[in-house]
Amino acid sequence: MADYHWPPTDKCSLIGRRISRLDGPWKSSGRIKYSYDVNRPNMLHGKMVFSPYAHAKVVSIDTSAAEKMPGVKAVEIMTEPGKEVFWEGHEVVAIAAETEEQARDAARRIQIRYEKLPHLVSDAAPDKAGEHTKQLAEQTDGNPDQNLQQAEVVSEGEYGSSVITHCCLEAHGQVAEWDGDNLTMYASTQNVSGIPGELAKANIVTSADKVRVLTPVMGGGFGSKFGADTWGLACARLAKKAGRPVKMMLERDQELMAAGARPSMYAKVKVGAKKDGTLVGWASESWGTGGPDAQGGAPNLPYVVRIPDRRVRHTAVLTNIGPARAWRAPNHPQMCVITMSALEDLAAKIGMDPLDLFQKNIQMTGQLAKTYSAELEKAAELMDWKKKWHPRGDKAPGPIKKGLGLSIHTWGGAGHPSNCNCTIQPDGSVEVSLGSQDLGTGTRTVIGIITAETMGLPLEAVKVNIGDSKYPADGASGGSTTVGGVSSSTRRAATAALNQLLEKVAPSLSAQPDDLEAVDGQIRVKGNPSKAIPWKQACAKLGTSPITAAGQRQRGNDDLISSGVGGAQMAEVSVDTETGIVHVDKLVAVQDCGLVIDLKTAESQVYGALIMGITYSLFEEKIMDEQTGRCLNADLEFYKLAGIGDFGDIVVHMMTGPGYDERGVIGLGEPPVVSPGAAISNAVANAIGVRVPTIPLTPDKVLAALEKGAVA
């Protein structure tokens, strides 16, 4: 019988290779449809009216004029009079009309009266936020105060990162279509299997089995698309009222205002060390946003480098900036900026290369210490760190200063619950079905690779069915949990199906099922390639009965997967000290994630994360106007995203082989996006000799920092 454990990677023909994604040609040619592209016969278009105020009570809503507008077919109140709205862009009414333009024009005829309420859209200082604050945590371990007092070197600083948004290429939204009591949702979602239950709970349908969610592909979620969302419910209700399908996708301004805001985090930090770099104590007072109800939790500082003696206090600032939603590695990029910046400043104060300071204290990173050490070494080699690094302040003549910075990070990435059905047909065709979505990471391809590897078939021989809630249930894609979940369930389902086939085939090879293997398109006797039968002939022995087997990610410990990764990144920047403009010349990422199924899509995840990282390090921030409470850059003109010319050389190295492969599959989506902010900020400090306290590293902040402490 075939063993479900992962084969050694040197025996694999597909696993661990660089394989192009299966849906690449479909996407680039437009043959596969995103929710945004779905157009159903007789479909209406939905638009929402949203609050222009950061905080207000809805007093009254008059939709009568709008309902008389041309093309209008249905209106749905999303926030009833008497209820409050908590940010600009908070949805109040939805309207469906024959065309998008008619819906938009009619939406403007809806009369909503508001009672304005006090708002807070500044997260600058908790002491000025008055009652809009919530003390989240205070924790002391060991003797931080005493240690800091006695430390040979103490560095103090203020660090942080702004509120940003997700900027998914595909907006939030869906097409809703009813057939009697049955509802089909073409939704751009990170949770195909979970949406039906959510719609049933909201009484949109009588039971979850009446809902079918279809998401064959989707254009990114990054943590902002877990739920059906109020617009999903409203879209289904509009479709019901109108008796016609309705498409309602958010427009870019609403994406930026209301579809998710990554909380900010700032901290005043004091960190102490011996002259040799040994860290002895940490104290931080941090604060940040988390939406009007301060979700998001308290940070666990210091990040990764767990200085045993520490005192941490965190205050949440309750703001009307927008709804906090998980953003790729929630809290980690923010904690990373604070911690790695503080440690780099300390190294500079000691006069030590930060690479040496991190290696010196590597044991504080815990059980991944060996991994971090090896990754830092590899990153240093790829960056040529030892040759290029200089103490703070580039002494080269001219306004352009170059510098290096580094950072390390971690993430869990254990697989989520996952179920897979694998079917082998008598004609030899193989099909696997999972309710999982592919957010664009390569999930579909990974599933195909594992199935084909298990069956000893080429990738093209396997059909992968995902993105449909009628398939076996799969978890939401959040927290880098998808690849672990689907890898385990797929491998188990495929192995179980194969074993049924081996039992059928064994007699004709005069062998026991245990002695057979599926390799190179054949079923053959292990160690005797001459005793073999081609795959198709083998399957023909099934007669008229296909095989179907189920696989499930095991509860608790699952020996095909694990969790806990480390990564190291190094940045090289050029700073124009006359203009304050930072350019990232090179960014090196060294990352482990256990057993890599597809090296190409894994590397692609890291490339994407680094580009996202450069963007949030240099450009992104949600700019709020305290006077009006409004988001002033709810567009991609002033909510700035990097373009192709804005990132330099990107180098990705995946840690694979002995010591990594045998850990099994671990998620990769989040970890590489954690470090860029810290690495780039540290590189800028190294270049110009002074810390720019917060990201994004915009010209005004860089020039202000330079003015405070001129280049050394």
Added chain:
Amino acid sequence: MEPFEYAHPSTKQEAIGLLGSNWNDAAVLAGGTDLLSLMKEYVVTPKRLVNIKNILDLNGIRSGAEGLTIGALVTMEELLEDKTIRSEFPALTHAAQGITSPQIRSVGTVGGDLCQRPRCWYFRNGYGLLAKDESGRSLVPEGENRYHAILGNSGPAYFVNPSSLAPALLALGAKLQLAGAKGQREVSAAEFFVIPKSDGQRENVLQPNEVLTSIVIPASSRGLRSATYEVRHKTALDWPLAAAAVALKLEGGKVTAARIVLGHVAPIPWPADNAAKELVGKAINESVAASAGEAAVRGAKPLSQNAYKVKLAKVAVKRALLAAAKGGA
């Protein structure tokens, strides 16, 4: 977008006849890269769009005795590809190079670049050109003004002129041809832009029933050395934080005449005439260029968040001067 009437005349006269006496009556449509966004956001709601793209004589770049005439419909791409402009008026080519969007380069026109509305986010969010709240108070001085004006900002206007080409055109002494019901008139590029003093005023001298038809760079500017330097945060499409265009007459390595014009720092392209005068008789080097930068921003009054733009404007002047002295025609 509100419904509108759509007209596509094929002559200037027809076009002018289709425009109205109020701004809301009609709007001129060329590349549409700005106008359509404004309409989609309901910032402007013209009753009629007059598409001028079928008026053939608004196209083309022609070199003649009077100088170089650039039709208002010339696209940024055509401007960039023009060899005469590249060799004789590099400041203009540099400015167009700063528009790093293939889409805007392909359809955006020279006339549109000059007539586009300010990017001030209060204006774009519906608070009017002068960015006032319900009580009539300007939101800019105590608001988010990191991209606003540092010069010519005594109020009530705080926005910055968004044109990429205007500083270079002012530096090169260009003239703009305007066609209206009463015939053709010519204004200098400098006279074209104005700082509005009250509600209802616009940021240039165009009347609602006038069309910008062409731009003429006088023959006398042919021997000048010119350059534009923009400070942009991003390499990808982004608005300059500050820009400077310069044009120099050099004899024996010394400046005999100069023009310096700042962009994106004031509600109009900002001529720094005193700084230019100080250059006369000098050879351009790093320190002379830096002093000119200092002189160009003398009198700047930064708002609460934009003092950094003063530095950027200085650097832009310095770098533009050094580039002009080194290269150019």
